[in-house]
Amino acid sequence: MKKTVSYYPGCALKTGAKGLESSALASMKQLGVTLEEIPDWNCCGVVHSLCEDDLIHHVAPVRNLIRARQQGSDTLVTICAMCYNTLARANLMMRTNPEKRDKLNRFMQEEPDYHGEVEVNHLLTFLAREVGQEKIQSKVKVPLSDLSISPYYGCMLTRPREIAIESRRKFSLLTDLLQSLGATVKYFPAADRCCSSYQSVNDPRIAEEATEFILKTATNVGVEALAVCCPLCEFNLKYQQKVLLKRGRLHTPVPIYYFSHVVAVSFGLNPDLNLFEMDDAAIDLLTRKGFKKDTKIVKKGDEAS
Amino acid sequence: MTIRFEPEDNPHPFFEQMELLCGDDFYKCYQCGSCASSCPMTEHMEASPRKIMHLVRFGLGEKLAQLNTFWVCATCLCCQVNCPRGIDVARVMEALRTRTLRQKKDYLEPSRQRIAPVSEYPQIALVGAFRKLAC
Numbered sequence: 464m465k466k467t468v469s470y471y472p473g474c475a476l477k478t479g480a481k482g483l484e485s486s487a488l489a490s491m492k493q494l495g496v497t498l499e500e501i502p503d504w505n506c507c508g509v510v511h512s513l514c515e516d517d518l519i520h521h522v523a524p525v526r527n528l529i530r531a532r533q534q535g536s537d538t539l540v541t542i543c544a545m546c547y548n549t550l551a552r553a554n555l556m557m558r559t560n561p562e563k564r565d566k567l568n569r570f571m572q573e574e575p576d577y578h579g580e581v582e583v584n585h586l587l588t589f590l591a592r593e594v595g596q597e598k599i600q601s602k603v604k605v606p607l608s609d610l611s612i613s614p615y616y617g618c619m620l621t622r623p624r625e626i627a628i629e630s631r632r633k634f635s636l637l638t639d640l641l642q643s644l645g646a647t648v649k650y651f652p653a654a655d656r657c658c659s660s661y662q663s664v665n666d667p668r669i670a671e672e673a674t675e676f677i678l679k680t681a682t683n684v685g686v687e688a689l690a691v692c693c694p695l696c697e698f699n700l701k702y703q704q705k706v707l708l709k710r711g712r713l714h715t716p717v718p719i720y721y722f723s724h725v726v727a728v729s730f731g732l733n734p735d736l737n738l739f740e741m742d743d744a745a746i747d748l749l750t751r752k753g754f755k756k757d758t759k760i761v762k763k764g765d766e767a768s
Numbered sequence: 769m770t771i772r773f774e775p776e777d778n779p780h781p782f783f784e785q786m787e788l789l790c791g792d793d794f795y796k797c798y799q800c801g802s803c804a805s806s807c808p809m810t811e812h813m814e815a816s817p818r819k820i821m822h823l824v825r826f827g828l829g830e831k832l833a834q835l836n837t838f839w840v841c842a843t844c845l846c847c848q849v850n851c852p853r854g855i856d857v858a859r860v861m862e863a864l865r866t867r868t869l870r871q872k873k874d875y876l877e878p879s880r881q882r883i884a885p886v887s888e889y890p891q892i893a894l895v896g897a898f899r900k901l902a903c
Contacts, residue, residue: 509896513863618842659842661842665876702888
């Protein structure tokens, strides 16, 4: 098993989604793995540019891949699903399209040439391949029995199929992880349904309807909570959920956790120290199920006090 | 939707531009509608992705520029993975967006956004939206 691996955090994990990073890093420490942040990283660009002649937008993700290479690493781990998608697709392009690769390498004169040597892995893949279920199970201190939680992958981990973390409509990486923590995982048919992504900025009504479908499917199949991997899915599902509950279009709240939150809670980590930034609905469910005991989970905005 | 052809319509410059932006895969479309049936945004679109592909194959660039379909597309790639002809429909949508954006016409203008929700959005939402919907 790899003890240290290069890690690309991305912008969201340093600002709005600090809880995703802190809980993931704390859980990985328990498993004996250090995620070593690559030096001098920049924004991955969030979305992969699809136009044939638009190469300038590939400079940002490729530059990050070069940083990982310079660190002497053959694997780069990301936690954010959008970063994973952008980095993995840029990497695939550098491997398979010699014309674009040469042009980009020539353009980035001051950087060493890059040919797709680094493997981009999402943390879920890394956990399954390098750490393994047995090791994860051995660290579980609070089994999440009686919690019905299902994986929500969104689009970025599953499409396009060339970089998908697993085959289509199969959500076994996160299902196995949640099951090894003792949780009950029901099949959730909307696990790869789009949450409306950046369209929530364009037109909130689109986001409302997209998230309504996902959350109603969750309540219909009897899922208590969803485990997500993407800060944008998390934002859309939480933000629009408040609107939907207020308007009476959704009757039961569906707490949204980052997958790493669930891992950290079952590892018995003290959330006071780790600032997991869960919201009230998420904390209430943990308290109700008795997973939290007396520990106080620090909420977003409470850090200063 | 009725498609009218005017005698002065010359589709060739449009085809050339599209081929340059997204390759020539769109000619392969056989109108099965898999893209439209799998698209989660179809109900918000003025024309479904299938109709867009139809208009693209007829080279009706001006008609296409009036529709909102490619501005509502969230690039979730459901169309791409479901297309039995292996067409990357999302790339066609991106090419259609790019045609407008390269004329310095924004679809999403930062100055017109409501301040309160914008300050709450994570930056990945803002970067994604302005990369796709503004020049």
